Amino acid sequence: MTIRPSVWASRFIIAAIIQGALATANTLFWVVGQLGLMRPEFSRVIAFGC
DSSP: OOOOOHHHHHHHHHHHHHHHHHHHHHHHHHHHHHIIIISOOHHHHHHTTT
């Protein structure tokens, strides 16, 4: 008896890895922006109301 991996389980794991990578990239984008490497900083733009 051989055990076949579930197709949907594999898809779910791949989707979770991709979603985690996108969340990490988004977080790094905002953190780098706040460190002053982007001008103007996002917090100043939001505080100004533009």
